Amino acid sequence: MAIIVTEKGLPVIVQGITGHQGSFHASQMKAFGTNIVGGVTPGKGGTSVNGIPVFDSVKDAVKETGAKASVVFVPAPYAPDAVIEAIDSGIKLIVIITEHIPFHDMTKLKLYAKLMGARIVGPNGPGITSVGIAKLGIMPNSIFKPGPIGVVSRSGTLTYEIVNTISEAGLGETTVIGIGGDQVVGTTMQEVVRMFQQDESTKAIVVVGEIGGTAEEETAEIIKKEVNKPVVAFIAGRYAPPGKRMGHAGAIITGNKGTAQSKINAFQEAGVKVASRPSEIPIFLRQKLQSH
Amino acid sequence: MVDLLEYEGKTIFKQYGIPVPKFLVVSDEKDIPDFNEKMVIKAQVPTGGRGKRGGVRIVNNKEEAIKAMKEIKNIDFDGYRAEKFILEKAYNVRKELYISVTLDRSSEMPVVLASAEGGVDINSVPQEKIYKKPINPFVGVTEYLKRELSKFLNLTPEQAQEMGKILSGLYNIYDRLDASLAEINPLGLTDNGLIALDSKITIEDDALFRHKDIPVRYFGLDEIEIEAKKKGLSFVKLEGDIGIIANGAGLNMATIDLIAQAGGKPANFFDLGGTDDPEKVIQAIELASKVTNKVLFINIFGGVTRCDTVARGVVQAINELKPKFKLVVRIRGANEEEGRKILLENKIESMLNLDEAVERVVKLAGE
Missing domain, CATH: 3.40.50.261 (Succinyl-CoA synthetase domains)
Known part of the structure; x- marks a missing residue:
């Protein structure tokens, strides 16, 4: 066993997958054995990144892939919105890699996540790895x-x-x-x-x-x-x-x-x-x- | 962090319904009008303790104000000179209170802090004399919180009314301007009611992208720290002679600790961050070389930043800069073998073991 990430095969999406960091680390996570089922970048739906399908919204990604967790690489000004979108789409574990999110936004995001029964890990951190199970992060x-x-x-x-x-x-x-x-x-x-x-x-x-x-x-x-x-x-x-x-x-x-x-x-x-x-x-x- | 000056803060206070004295902002003697009453002239400087250094004076007419301004202009406030001044009515203050809204690190929530013992550093006030209560951002300032606060401060019903408005104003400033601190110290209890006699508003760096009207300032920073900040780099100057470049804040701090524990004197904190661009490594070495006297220690644990990238940057920088100081490179992690090979081909020795690298750095610095 392990903590937080405990299920082998947990379906994970990457928000901001078409960015430099997002695409690189999506592949790295896959190589580790994480079940990366898709990525989200608004406006880039229908494309793919290293064989990973990209969706316009988290809702679409969840509908198509059954994603349960998300790793967020979205730049700071847009990251809070991306996190709320994930929570509203039923994602229960959100790992935020992004640095420089204003703490005022984080105070509110944290309360919102708690209200909706979701867990946030981060921001401004390397994420979480359960050895032999999955890596969500960098x-x-x-x-x-x-x-x-x-x-x-x-x-x-x-x-x-x-x-x-x-x-x-x-x-x-x-x-x-x-x-x-x-x-x-x-x-x-x-x-x-x-x-x-x-x-x-x-x-x-x-x-x-x-x-x-x-x-x-x-x-x-x-x-x-x-x-x-x-x-x-x-x-x-x-x-x-x-x-x-x-x-x-x-x-x-x-x-x-x-x-x-x-x-x-x-x-x-x-x-x-x-x-x-x-x-x-x-x-x-x-x-x-x-x-x- | 951007610390606003008193007059900037008071201007914001006014917008948010917090009573402030009627004030003039002056910078030259020709700005000072004729007057014949008790006023106060205050240096607008970003440092604390300006009163103790003579930066706040009572004046009774234009001539006294001009004289005071001239004198204050010659005072050194931690390397900063007053260019602007507030000229405002000197109130008969019966009591000085304290109130602020700030982030509480422990509960990770905004809190209101207040005390009947204002006018001094709040950290010197005993805990039991400080009112402290979280404000849930989804709820905001509640009426019961205002009542509780006023009771704690022993205010009259009239003063409690004013206090309620002040608390709401401070919280709104904290929330809407992304302030990490919105503080009134002292909040004067005068014959004209409660009045904010000073202001302190600190805005978070991370939120400046949505407050374009807030001036970016570099108070209290060394020249090289300002240069780094402008480039988006994280650099802190220390007193020693061993330059340090590491990737990541934690590894940087740990590297400084290890060098200092081994008897060396670190010259700086410098986070290379995550990069796959050798050019960035060159820039970093250039910057670090400005504070390095004896040895430059590059400590990289590769992940996002790959060791071969670092090695390429190091080789190029050394060829271009031809530095007089010695260099110790320690690289581990992603592409470490390739990185070591590149360094070796250019006759730059690299190390893998952190303890051994630290030992070598301190030994070289002592030679």
């Missing part, structure tokens, strides 16, 4: 290995670095999820950690956090109270200056809030081993799994 296909580790991260490439380290150490992953680097995200670190706790195949959890916000502190509270599986964390931004946005919209220390130290302290108090280098993560995981 993570490199080559870094995964089936195994017992669940990974949740606020970052993209740092996640690849860490997953690669875990795989090379011979451990492997169940599900890897990048929740996105924005201030408002569809699926939170807290929710994912709870899901990993419930998932039988996940034996240990890796949390990759960074400066800004309070997600790590709140996750640490949950771990303290509800999680009995081993958890290893990594926090990026220990040497980041306050008041500066470090690439991600959400990665900013405001006043004395959101520092790496505050997050490290919270995790350590919750019994989580905090790695200071990515390469320490598999070492800590092995120690924890053996003593568990």
